[in-house]
Amino acid sequence: MKIDSKIIKEMAFWVRVRLREEEAEQMAASFSETLSWIDREMITDELEGVQPMPSVIEDPIRMRTDEVTDGGKQKEILSCSEHAADGFFTVPKMVE
Numbered sequence: 001m002k003i004d005s006k007i008i009k010e011m012a013f014w015v016r017v018r019l020r021e022e023e024a025e026q027m028a029a030s031f032s033e034t035l036s037w038i039d040r041e042m043i044t045d046e047l048e049g050v051q052p053m054p055s056v057i058e059d060p061i062r063m064r065t066d067e068v069t070d071g072g073k074q075k076e077i078l079s080c081s082e083h084a085a086d087g088f089f090t091v092p093k094m095v096e
Contacts (some may be wrong), residue, residue, distance in 0.1 A: 003028045005025045009024050031063045
């Protein structure tokens with residue numbers, strides 16, 4: 001992908017950075033070079049058959065049981081609210 005100074009200026013606008021023309025041209029060249037390197041070196045067929053990893057650490061994900069360890073406090077929690085009905089938080093009607 002070819003990055004030109006027009007794209008760099010637009011990016012600078014959105015991130016609120018002021019760039020001079022020569023800075024934008026230098027950044028465009030640098031971005032283009034980086035994207036070319038990524039295209040050349042990183043995007044290859046060497047990933048064929050490689051399984052995706054959820055993490056860079058090879059430790060297995062430790063699963064825990066899904067148990068409620070702190071419950072039965074519905075009345076105590078709802079007592080902090082000005083608006084509660086039938087065991088639920090309620091909010092005043094805002095739109096007619």
